Amino acid sequence: MKRRAPRQADIAALAGVSQATVSVVLGGNQSGVRMSEDTRLRVLAAAERLGYVPDPVATRLASKRNHMLGLYTFKATFPTDVADSYYPILVGVEEQAAALGQDLILFTGADGRGERTHDEAAIRRTRIADGCLFFGRHVPVDSIEKLVESEFPLVYIGRRDELDGRIPFVGADYVAASAAVVELLVDRGHRVIRYVREDDDAPSSTDRERGVVEAAAAAGVDCEVVRTAVDRGVVERWSRDGVTAVVVEETDTDAAYLAVRAAVDGTDLSYAVLGRPPEGGTEVTGFEVPRREMGRRAVELLVELITGDPENQHQLLACEPVPGTTVKDVR
Amino acid sequence: MKRRAPRQADIAALAGVSQATVSVVLGGNQSGVRMSEDTRLRVLAAAERLGYVPDPVATRLASKRNHMLGLYTFKATFPTDVADSYYPILVGVEEQAAALGQDLILFTGADGRGERTHDEAAIRRTRIADGCLFFGRHVPVDSIEKLVESEFPLVYIGRRDELDGRIPFVGADYVAASAAVVELLVDRGHRVIRYVREDDDAPSSTDRERGVVEAAAAAGVDCEVVRTAVDRGVVERWSRDGVTAVVVEETDTDAAYLAVRAAVDGTDLSYAVLGRPPEGGTEVTGFEVPRREMGRRAVELLVELITGDPENQHQLLACEPVPGTTVKDVR
DNA sequence: CCCCAGCACTAATACGTATTAGCACCTTGA
């Protein structure tokens, strides 16, 4: 009783032509095969009547494109925490994909646990799409290298420098944005500051550190980098050392930021964040990562890679500064 | 320079066997073909040496299912407003899809504008997946009917009664939940209330109205249904008429709710919402729609439909009451 | 009447893997 989805062969039978003819007609006759208008219309009518939809898998096997973009993230795609940093990225991706007429395949990985492992098989599966976006703090280099080697179009969301720059990406310019935060502190008179960061060497962390350290050096400011947990005790020590401001990295969990905020509360230390924490009353000094725009641009770049005329395979987007209210002037 | 990825045929040549043998060996010999251990090892060794990786596209073409579920929504999939009501649904869908080893295809529609029209072609495209989830206040009946007719597995998120119940769904029991809200008002002594609803006859609206009206009738309470905009003037009139409480429908936009809240502010009218508006200080009396669970269950049901042993094709989930603080006692 | 030039299609094949019927060979027993 179960009617199968219609295929080109069914259309062909209905229209009294061959499967090849159907393929040619539905494909818009790219190769310029001679075809009467009458036949063309008969085929189209038959296709319409049967509600034909091309099988993307077969399409893909037989040729090139199927107008689907993959999206592979190294954790649950829809995090429970709505405020999570990459929701805006997804918004941008979806927007631009729709604008360019591409569907989206979310590769969920097969394990079903939240923490996505770097699953070889799952990553390979991305080949079903015309190309794939990847997102995550780290790169499973071997798997990704295989894809890159075989010239499978892919774009990372976030700067990457693995594989000698052979990984195209759209990222945020954390170096410049972080430097700007430090410069703001300097302008306000701060001369002794601390930088608290995650103990994890993803580019998004090292870039921020670079921006901070370089800007501090350029201004001749004392800036120690701290990779350990911060509490009241640490803050008191800082005060004795003449520290007047703290800069904190922002991450998904915001653990470091929250710790610093709690420890600093009630003191007269200034603080700033290298990003923009979820709203919570006070506007914290820092900058806005253009996540939505990153999503959009990543899709744009990916489609360019697929169609073969990529503009700039390594894009860094500027971050808008957020003045905020958590940095005071130092006399 | 572009080395083709090795195929089973290459392995076969290297190991001195046929492609079929390679397929059998690499497939773990599910069908119990007789095979000497020696040959098996030769094949595996050859595969290893060539760094073979199965082509997922070909694999899927050759087998029947592709382990992809579609998700079609009648507006932008990732709404800009993060608090939007269906984000939690997506979370549930993704969770359960991952748990069941299914990938997700988000059909973006080809037009690229935010407001998704009921796009025939886009809806047909859902056939790409093994089955598809649909979500939206209304049903494009003709398109959906074609899918249902051809026994394409689909599940609506939200109750539907179109097509004589031939549309499987997972919805929320708004009738019961709405009745419970009215019963709570009655318990607190309210005898004259008003029900403000959208002027739109989606099932999620009519179900709520039914719950409210039936519960009011059962309790012998005066409850007029209001479909027009509410402002200060209206509220004042209500007060003169002895109204002590208002019940408001909750929707995506929350326009009605916000209007009522504003109009009621400062008066001593009680109010309750048929749902749970985004946090904004006070906890409003109402109920929690189990959206995430709906997403999960919808995926579950869809997979059952695909594999052929559906439990219950029409599921209504209970909503957890939220006591809240916006209903006062009436002496 | 034959030949050639278009015309309108189609036959054949490729893409890479999965599935299964069945072939060729060997051993054993009578």
Added chain:
DNA sequence: TCAAGGTGCTAATACGTATTAGTGCTGGGG
């Protein structure tokens, strides 16, 4: 010596579409 039964593998085909070389037809000119 032949049948029966077992072993080890392969030929053939399916999956659905894209591509291209080529086939049969028609009509007009010589």
